[in-house]
Amino acid sequence: MPVVDLGSASIRELNQSLHDLGPDTNETHWSVLNPRGAHAIAAGLQVPVTVEIDGHVGYYCAGMNKQAKVVITGNAGVGLAENMMSGEVRVLGDASQAAGATGHGGLLVIEGNAAARCGISMKGIDIVVKGSVGHMSAFMAQAGSLVVLGDAGESLGDSIYEARLYVRGTPKSLGADCIEKPMTGHHKAKLRARLDAAGIGGEVDVSEFRRYGSARTLYNFHVDNVAAY
Amino acid sequence: MxxxxxxxxxxxxxxxxxxxxxxxxxxxxxxxxxxxxxxxxxxxGAPDRMKLTLRGPAGTDFYAIEGHIGAATGGDMKIEVRDTHAVLSVPERALADVRAALADTHPEIDVVSFGKRVEIYKEVxxxxxxxxxxxxxxxxxxxxxxxxxxxxxxxxxxxxxxxxxxxxxxxxxxxxxxxxxxxxxxxxxxxxxxxxxxxxxxxxxxxxxxxxxxxxxxxxxxxxxxxxxxxxxxxxxxxxxxxxxxxxxxxxxxxxxxxxxxxxxxxxxxxxxxxxxxxxxxxxxxxxxxxxxxxxxx
CATH class of the missing domain: 3.60.20.10 (Aminohydrolase, N-terminal nucleophile (Ntn) domain)
Structure with a gap:
């Protein structure tokens, strides 16, 4: 198992080594030591390898991830797994703002809390947060799901398009065009699948969640609003 | 940023x-x-004393200040120079007079901070x-x-x-x-x-x-x-x-x-x-x- 100590190796050396891996590499499990809050660790991975980072990471960790599994044992800075395409990113601590921003696919699991704007402009990613999320989470969310076991901050799902938001606790407020929707058997099954994928299906009762989504009133221009422009 | x-x-x-x-x-x-x-x-800090952090243009002779504002402090003044800054220690009761005397005699010198304990330093x-x-x-x-x-x-x-x-x-x-x-x-x-x-x-x-x-x-x-x-x-x-x-x-x-x-x-x-x-x-x-x-x- 390759071990990269960022106390001696540079981020660029680490990331280049990871980018050089082919799809059939035998080096499928990497360990990264002493991240010390450095930025862009394990960003841009494209092959199905596992990278375990022992400590706190800085901005944009595991950004643009494809296929790889990235695990962070500490906290993550701004933009964790931003624009992720596939694979899995898991942080055992907290994530700063804009975690999972614009993500197209894959699974992001935050075992602690996520700060503001979690899942902003998400486009298909599934995000599971075991703690709470900050204000403006799922802002302009287009597709995918955001599951929050704790509470949500102000303006959850503001200007949301089509993503599904499941919150077990209480949203402080819902954003423009975000409404509560019925939790049917279909949605419970979907939520169960997300929780199972995150490895916590057995710990959580899906009937405790409420579902939020788009009222779809902002999709088209309404002539009654013409005076506002 | x-x-x-x-x-x-x-x-x-x-x-x-x-x-x-x-x-x-x-x-x-x-x-x-x-x-x-x-x-x-x-x-x-010291009881009954105030510190002023001063900043002057490069080459300021802070030790020359004493001659100009000594009357305001009653001769009781300590000065410690650090590069373009200096920290004056004066009796608390003399603070207002010291500031006025400084402004009069050394308009090129800024008072960056004053207080019992704080010192502030800043430079490009x-x-x-x-x-x-x-x-x-x-x-x-x-x-x-x-x-x-x-x-x-x-x-x-x-x-x-x-x-x-x-x-x-x-x-x-x-x-x-x-x-x-x-x-x-x-x-x-x-x-x-x-x-x-x-x-x-x-x-x-x-x-x-x-x-x-x-x-x-x-x-x-x-x-x-x-x-x-x-x-x-x-x-x-x-x-x-x-x-x-x-x-x-x-x-x-x-x-x-x-x-x-x-x-x-x-x-x-x-x-x-x-x-x-x-x-x-x-x-x-x-x-x-x-x-x-x-x-x-x-």
């Missing part, structure tokens, strides 16, 4: 290390602000070099805050460098920008708060000084800032005994904190905190938006 650092010691045994720890944190923030740097350090240049010029690493104290500036809206000058101080032992550093500072500056000026620059951050410092002057505790002053200041901000503020942190409700500007039984530390990024002793076991968290945090020595 700017960088902020702050360190408040709970363990007195660490006090001789304060400057060295702060210098390390400031050096890490060179990336976020390579244009200028400044720091405030709360060191030892790379933060690690600025810290070295002033000998930050050898300074001791109970708490310190620092700032590294990447100038985007105004010139790279020492006047635009943080921290800003508008009251005794009070100072503030800021990452962000305020939009209602002109109106607020006019209002505060009418209430007797004196401003030296057109800088938005100085208005925030003046606002907190005004609230504290009107009887507010630091946490109450910070709470007031949430409704009275409009704009983007992460603030770290210092008072003689305290240390506070405030982020605006939108919280665009980054902030991370760490606490152990020995200290409370603030950084714009976790990298700032990575070298602190015991950071592996510290509680590390992102301060909540619109929530004042403050710590005070009894």
């Amino acid at each position: 700017c960088g902020i650092v702050g360190l408040f010691l709970k363990d007195r045994a660490l006090e001789p290390e304060l400057g060295a720890m702060t210098a390390g944190m400031l050096a890490t923030m060179c990336d976020r602000g390579p244009d200028s740097a400044g720091f405030a350090i709360y060191g030892a 240049g790379r933060p690690d070099l600025v810290a070295e010029r002033f000998g930050l690493a050898s300074m001791a104290g109970t708490h310190a805050i620092g700032h590294t500036r990447m100038a985007t809206e105004s010139a790279v000058t020492t006047d635009g460098a943080h921290p800003f101080s508008t009251g005794a032992d009070q100072c503030l550093v800021h990452n962000g920008s305020l939009s209602n500072h002109n109106r607020l500056r006019r209002e505060l000026s009418r209430d007797g708060i004196v401003f030296e620059t057109e800088n938005d951050t100085e208005v925030a410092a003046g606002y907190l000084s005004w609230r504290i002057r009107e009887g507010a505790r630091l946490d109450e002053a910070l709470e007031g800032a949430l409704s009275d200041l409009d704009g983007f901000f992460t603030f770290v503020v210092g008072t003689e005994a305290g240390f506070g942190v405030l982020r605006d409700p939108i919280a665009c500007k980054p902030a991370i904190m760490a606490e152990t039984d020995k200290y409370v530390a603030f950084g714009s990024e976790f990298r700032v905190l990575a070298d602190l002793p015991g950071i592996e076991i510290a509680r590390v968290w992102e301060p909540e938006p619109a929530h004042p945090y403050f710590w005070e020595h009894a």
Whole structure:
């Protein structure tokens, strides 16, 4: 198992080594030591390898991830797994703002809390947060799901398009065009699948969640609003 | 983009290390602000005495000041020169006379800070070099805050460098920008708060000084800032005994904190905190938006 100590190796050396891996590499499990809050660790991975980072990471960790599994044992800075395409990113601590921003696919699991704007402009990613999320989470969310076991901050799902938001606790407020929707058997099954994928299906009762989504009133221009422009 | 650092010691045994720890944190923030740097350090004070930190143009002979303002101090003045700055220690009762005499005889010298314990140093240049010029690493104290500036809206000058101080032992550093500072500056000026620059951050410092002057505790002053200041901000503020942190409700500007039984530390990024002793076991968290945090020595 390759071990990269960022106390001696540079981020660029680490990331280049990871980018050089082919799809059939035998080096499928990497360990990264002493991240010390450095930025862009394990960003841009494209092959199905596992990278375990022992400590706190800085901005944009595991950004643009494809296929790889990235695990962070500490906290993550701004933009964790931003624009992720596939694979899995898991942080055992907290994530700063804009975690999972614009993500197209894959699974992001935050075992602690996520700060503001979690899942902003998400486009298909599934995000599971075991703690709470900050204000403006799922802002302009287009597709995918955001599951929050704790509470949500102000303006959850503001200007949301089509993503599904499941919150077990209480949203402080819902954003423009975000409404509560019925939790049917279909949605419970979907939520169960997300929780199972995150490895916590057995710990959580899906009937405790409420579902939020788009009222779809902002999709088209309404002539009654013409005076506002 | 700017960088902020702050360190408040709970363990007195660490006090001789304060400057060295702060210098390390400031050096890490060179990336976020390579244009200028400044720091405030709360060191030892003496009963009935006040410290003034002065800044003069390069080559200022600070020792010559004594001859001009000696009458105001009754001959009781100590001076310690550090590069372009000097710290005067004068009897507390002589403070107003000393300031008036300084303004009269040395208009080229700025009073960067005054108070029982605070000293503020700031200069243009790379933060690690600025810290070295002033000998930050050898300074001791109970708490310190620092700032590294990447100038985007105004010139790279020492006047635009943080921290800003508008009251005794009070100072503030800021990452962000305020939009209602002109109106607020006019209002505060009418209430007797004196401003030296057109800088938005100085208005925030003046606002907190005004609230504290009107009887507010630091946490109450910070709470007031949430409704009275409009704009983007992460603030770290210092008072003689305290240390506070405030982020605006939108919280665009980054902030991370760490606490152990020995200290409370603030950084714009976790990298700032990575070298602190015991950071592996510290509680590390992102301060909540619109929530004042403050710590005070009894």
